[in-house]
Amino acid sequence: MTQDRTRPDWRLGRRTFLKGTGALGAALALQGGTLLDPFVTPVAAAESGEEIRRGICDMCCIGYCGIEALVKDGRITRVQPWADYPYGPLCSKGNSILQQVYNPERLKYPMKRTKPKGSDDAGWQRITWDEALDTIAAKFKEIKAKYGAEKVVFFVGDPKEEPRPPMQRLALKFGSPNYGTESSTCARAMQMAATLNGGGGLPITAATKTIVLWPKNPPWSMARDTWQIIEAKERGVKLIVVDPRLTQMAQMADIHLRLRPGTDGALALGMARVIINEGLYDADFVSKWVTGFEEFKAYVQEFTPEKVQEITWVPADKMVAAARLYATNKPVSWVTTASPTVHHANGVQNQRAIGALIGITGNVDVPGLKPSVPGVSVKDLTEWRQLLPPLQEKRVDLKRFPVWAELVEEIQMNLLPEYVANGELKAGLFAGANFRMWPQDQEYRKAFSSLEFAAGADFWLTPTMQLMDIVLPAATSLERYGPIRIAGRKVFLPEPVVPAVGEARGDREWIFDLAKRLGLGADFWDGNVEASFDWQLEPLKLKAAELKKQPKGVDIPAGAPTPASNNPGFSTPSRKFELTSGILQKHDVNPLPVYKEPVESPVSTPDLAKKYPLVLNTGSREPMYVHSRHRNNPRLRELEPDPKVDINPKDAAARGIKQGDDVILEGPRGSVKAKANLTELAMPGVVHIYHGWPQADINTVTGRNFDPISGFPSFKSELCEVRKA
Ligand code: SF4
CATH class of the missing domain: 2.40.40.20 (Barwin-like endoglucanases)
Structure with a gap:
C-alpha cells in the first residue's frame, strides 16, 4: 500500500483483482470469507456523536495497519481504516477487532492457581497486580540464587510487537540469554539462509520486470501486499509463482510451478543449472562478488530437467521456461515469505538454493556500493548487541543448534521439552504462548507443566495459560500506549484509544513494573514507560509527549545520502555473496546449498x-x-x-x-x-x-x-x- 491510496482505488483494485483472477479466482478469494471486508456504510462521526481516535491493529502478526476507532462514552462503537496511515486498509480481521476488545472471554484480572498442576481445575483465584508481580519476582530471584539466572526462560508468542523488546531486555538484564519467540518456527530460518548467502532479493520498484513469489499468497496472509503485485502485473511485470497450491496469486501467474512440498531446493538447483549452462548468469557480477561458483556449477549438473521433474513433480519445460524468464527479464524482485520453504528438515539449504538464483543473476544490491539514504530508526530497547555476548555461553541452544546460536539473538525454542527435562530451564515468563505451535505438542504441554514456576500474560485464559502458576491480563493494541511505529519516513506513537477492559495492562508497562521488583529499576527508567520512549527517540530529537500529540505522525527529513563505502561488500566472512558458505563450513556443515529429500516422503520412506x-x-x-x-x-x-x-x-x-x-x-x-x-x-x-x-x-x-x-x-x-x- 502506498500512502496516497484512497478508498476508490481500493475498490477498483479489488474488482480488478477478482476480474484478473477469473471466476475460479473470485470463488477462491471469497471462499470461507472475505479477502477484505467491504466498508460499512459511513456515518459521519460528528453526526453520531462519536469521537475519532487512532490506533494500530495487531490482529495479525505483521500488518500493523492504521485503525480509526469511533469512540462514544469511553467505548469503541466501530472501526474504519485510518485514511492517513501508510498501512491499510483493514482486512476481515482488522474489521473484527471490536469482537476481540470486548469479547466476554477476555482475561480481566491477574489470577493465581490454588490447586496443583495437573488438576482438572486450577482453582484460579483473583489477585492484585502487586501480589502477582511480587510473587513472580520472588520466584525468579529464588531460582536465580539457587540455580543461576539462565535457568529462567523468557518467551513471546503472538501478538509480538509490543512485548518482544521489553521482554528481551528483561531477560538480558536479569542475566538470562534464554529468551525465545515464536520465530523459532516462523521467519528466522529464511532470514538465516539470506544471511548465510549474503542477502535477500530486491524489493518491488518501478524498475521491476519480474516478481517471484516462492511461495506466498498475500490475499490470505498479508492483504495489503496484494495491491502492489496487482499494480505491477497491470503494468506488464511478469509473475512467477512457486507453490504447491493453486492460490489466487498462482492463478495470476505467468508461470506457476506447482511443486511437491519440500522439494524447493531441487527446483532451484535445476533452474540454476539451466541459467548457468545456457550462459544466462551475470558473469561480471559473479566474477566480482560471488564465491564458490565453480563448485556450485559442478554440483547443479546432476539436477537435469528430467531429474528435477521426477523429484519435484514440476513439468521440465515449465521449470526451464521459468529459469529463462528469471534470468533474462531483470530486475527480478522477491516478495519475502516467512516459512513455507523452511518448514522442512532441509529448509535452510533449500532456501539457500533459492537464494543462489539471486546471486548468480546479480539480482541483489551490494551493500555500500552506491550512496544510500539511511532509513528512520530509533534506539533498540533490547540492547542485545551489548548485553547478549557476555551471556552467550549460557544459551541452552548453543551446542544443539550452533549455526542458529551464532546468527540469531534469541534461543531456538523447539527443544523446550529437552531443555526442561534436563533441568536446563526451571522457570519461565510467557507472553502469548501456545504449546500448539510445536509438533507433537503434547510434549510441550508437559514441558510447561513441569517447570518449577511459570507465569504468563495473554488476552485469554488459553489452554497454555491454564498451565501457569500466575496469569496476567494483557491489553490489546487499542488499549495500550505505544510502541513507536515507523512507516517510511513517518514516526507515530499511538496512545490508548479506550481504557483497557478490567485491569488489563500494556506489556511494556507490566514488564517494567516487574523489572523494578527484580531490582532492575535503574535499567527500566524506574518503570516510566514514557521515559523509555524518550530514550528510544533520542536519535530523532523527538520527545514522546510531542509525538503522541501528532496523530498523523511526524515526518523525518531524509538528510544527505551516506556516500558509497570504500569497503563495500556483503556481511559474510568473505564479504561476497557465498554459494559456499563460510559460516556453514566453520560448523562442519556442507557449505553448498545441497538438496536432501524430506525425512518422510514417497522417495525417502x-x-x-x-x-x-x-x-x-x-x-x-x-x-x-x-x-x-x-x-x-x-x-x-x-x-x-x-x-x-x-x-x-x-x-x-x-x-x-x-x-x-x-x-x-x-x-x-x-x-x-x-x-x-x-x-x-x-x-x-x-x-x-x-x-x-x-x-x-x-x-x-x-x-x-x-x-x-x-x-x-x-x-x-x-x-x-x-x-x-
Ligand atoms: S492485515 Fe488485517 S489483521 Fe493485519 S494489521 Fe492489517 S487489518 Fe489488522
Missing part, C-alpha cells in the same frame, strides 16, 4: 508412503485467522466455523469422499477429524490442513523432524492418509 500416500502440508494462513488466534471471535468464526482438510477432488474421489464429509486425517503419529473440502487449491497427492484448531490439532500428528541448521520442524513435508470418518 517408500514403505511408510504405502500406508500414508499423501503429502501432509500444514501451517498456511486463511484470511480470517492467524495461527490459533481468533477462533473465539464470533464475527470471524462465522466465516470459517469448522476445521477442514483441503483435498483435491481426484484424491477425494479415489477415497469415496464428498464435499463436507467428516474425514480422518491420519499420520504415523496420530490423527485428527475435520471436514473434507474438495478443492483445486490442493495439489493432487498433497492435502492441506490449517493449524491452530483445538478440536483438530494437527500438531498432534506432525513429527519432531527438525532441520539441523535452524531447528525448524517439517510442518510442510510429512506423510498422511485421509479417509471417511
Whole structure:
C-alpha cells in the first residue's frame, strides 16, 4: 500500500483483482470469507456523536495497519481504516477487532492457581497486580540464587510487537540469554539462509520486470501486499509463482510451478543449472562478488530437467521456461515469505538454493556500493548487541543448534521439552504462548507443566495459560500506549484509544513494573514507560509527549545520502555473496546449498508412503485467522466455523469422499477429524490442513523432524492418509 491510496482505488483494485483472477479466482478469494471486508456504510462521526481516535491493529502478526476507532462514552462503537496511515486498509480481521476488545472471554484480572498442576481445575483465584508481580519476582530471584539466572526462560508468542523488546531486555538484564519467540518456527530460518548467502532479493520498484513469489499468497496472509503485485502485473511485470497450491496469486501467474512440498531446493538447483549452462548468469557480477561458483556449477549438473521433474513433480519445460524468464527479464524482485520453504528438515539449504538464483543473476544490491539514504530508526530497547555476548555461553541452544546460536539473538525454542527435562530451564515468563505451535505438542504441554514456576500474560485464559502458576491480563493494541511505529519516513506513537477492559495492562508497562521488583529499576527508567520512549527517540530529537500529540505522525527529513563505502561488500566472512558458505563450513556443515529429500516422503520412506500416500502440508494462513488466534471471535468464526482438510477432488474421489464429509486425517503419529473440502487449491497427492484448531490439532500428528541448521520442524513435508470418518 502506498500512502496516497484512497478508498476508490481500493475498490477498483479489488474488482480488478477478482476480474484478473477469473471466476475460479473470485470463488477462491471469497471462499470461507472475505479477502477484505467491504466498508460499512459511513456515518459521519460528528453526526453520531462519536469521537475519532487512532490506533494500530495487531490482529495479525505483521500488518500493523492504521485503525480509526469511533469512540462514544469511553467505548469503541466501530472501526474504519485510518485514511492517513501508510498501512491499510483493514482486512476481515482488522474489521473484527471490536469482537476481540470486548469479547466476554477476555482475561480481566491477574489470577493465581490454588490447586496443583495437573488438576482438572486450577482453582484460579483473583489477585492484585502487586501480589502477582511480587510473587513472580520472588520466584525468579529464588531460582536465580539457587540455580543461576539462565535457568529462567523468557518467551513471546503472538501478538509480538509490543512485548518482544521489553521482554528481551528483561531477560538480558536479569542475566538470562534464554529468551525465545515464536520465530523459532516462523521467519528466522529464511532470514538465516539470506544471511548465510549474503542477502535477500530486491524489493518491488518501478524498475521491476519480474516478481517471484516462492511461495506466498498475500490475499490470505498479508492483504495489503496484494495491491502492489496487482499494480505491477497491470503494468506488464511478469509473475512467477512457486507453490504447491493453486492460490489466487498462482492463478495470476505467468508461470506457476506447482511443486511437491519440500522439494524447493531441487527446483532451484535445476533452474540454476539451466541459467548457468545456457550462459544466462551475470558473469561480471559473479566474477566480482560471488564465491564458490565453480563448485556450485559442478554440483547443479546432476539436477537435469528430467531429474528435477521426477523429484519435484514440476513439468521440465515449465521449470526451464521459468529459469529463462528469471534470468533474462531483470530486475527480478522477491516478495519475502516467512516459512513455507523452511518448514522442512532441509529448509535452510533449500532456501539457500533459492537464494543462489539471486546471486548468480546479480539480482541483489551490494551493500555500500552506491550512496544510500539511511532509513528512520530509533534506539533498540533490547540492547542485545551489548548485553547478549557476555551471556552467550549460557544459551541452552548453543551446542544443539550452533549455526542458529551464532546468527540469531534469541534461543531456538523447539527443544523446550529437552531443555526442561534436563533441568536446563526451571522457570519461565510467557507472553502469548501456545504449546500448539510445536509438533507433537503434547510434549510441550508437559514441558510447561513441569517447570518449577511459570507465569504468563495473554488476552485469554488459553489452554497454555491454564498451565501457569500466575496469569496476567494483557491489553490489546487499542488499549495500550505505544510502541513507536515507523512507516517510511513517518514516526507515530499511538496512545490508548479506550481504557483497557478490567485491569488489563500494556506489556511494556507490566514488564517494567516487574523489572523494578527484580531490582532492575535503574535499567527500566524506574518503570516510566514514557521515559523509555524518550530514550528510544533520542536519535530523532523527538520527545514522546510531542509525538503522541501528532496523530498523523511526524515526518523525518531524509538528510544527505551516506556516500558509497570504500569497503563495500556483503556481511559474510568473505564479504561476497557465498554459494559456499563460510559460516556453514566453520560448523562442519556442507557449505553448498545441497538438496536432501524430506525425512518422510514417497522417495525417502517408500514403505511408510504405502500406508500414508499423501503429502501432509500444514501451517498456511486463511484470511480470517492467524495461527490459533481468533477462533473465539464470533464475527470471524462465522466465516470459517469448522476445521477442514483441503483435498483435491481426484484424491477425494479415489477415497469415496464428498464435499463436507467428516474425514480422518491420519499420520504415523496420530490423527485428527475435520471436514473434507474438495478443492483445486490442493495439489493432487498433497492435502492441506490449517493449524491452530483445538478440536483438530494437527500438531498432534506432525513429527519432531527438525532441520539441523535452524531447528525448524517439517510442518510442510510429512506423510498422511485421509479417509471417511
Ligand atoms: S492485515 Fe488485517 S489483521 Fe493485519 S494489521 Fe492489517 S487489518 Fe489488522
